Amino acid sequence: MTTDAVQAFADPSRRAILDCLLPCERAVSEIVAAVGLSQPAVSQHLRVLLDARLVTVRRDGRRRLYQVSSDGLEALHAEVERYWQAALAQMKQDLEGHESNEERNDRTSR
């Protein structure tokens, strides 16, 4: 992911927008209703997400329909994967009472 994409992805409002686009593409008015932000705020976030290539847009008559791009999905995938890797490592430590391989590798690689 580029630095722009990492920064774009870090904002909780933009992650909420990405979440609501996951099932299907949506128009701006639908995104506004789903995330509970003002239309100008949503439009600004969508601009950032477009620049970072985390979403794409297409025209359907007068509507602009946004959807998560493959970069956006990759970003979400990587974040969820990191979350669960850490959770399982912690579970292993809690239940076995010593460092997991991952934590040992983290420690020795510093």
Next chain:
Amino acid sequence: MTDDRRRIEIDEYIEVPPSEAFDYVADPERRTFGDDQLELGAEIERDAPSRIAWQVTTADGASRHTGTVEIAIVPEGPGSRVRVIHEIGGPSATVRQTGELALAS
């Protein structure tokens, strides 16, 4: 958008019996996941000591249901293989005209 990128599947070998691993993941007081930026919601399935599943939401967004998490535990040697399967957006999620997410039956 490829559906396979919506699915995160990772596993870890833990040297305790499946029942101990299951008790840990099923107990909110012991597990360390699911009450931070990733929030476990309603329990969808419980089949001790092999399988437990929840709906899941991201806690820092305004969105509601954004996926499902299943933890499967199988015996492996003296311990357990614990596998997490997280589906972003939930399996076969469909959107009604009102915009609400619903799981396909």
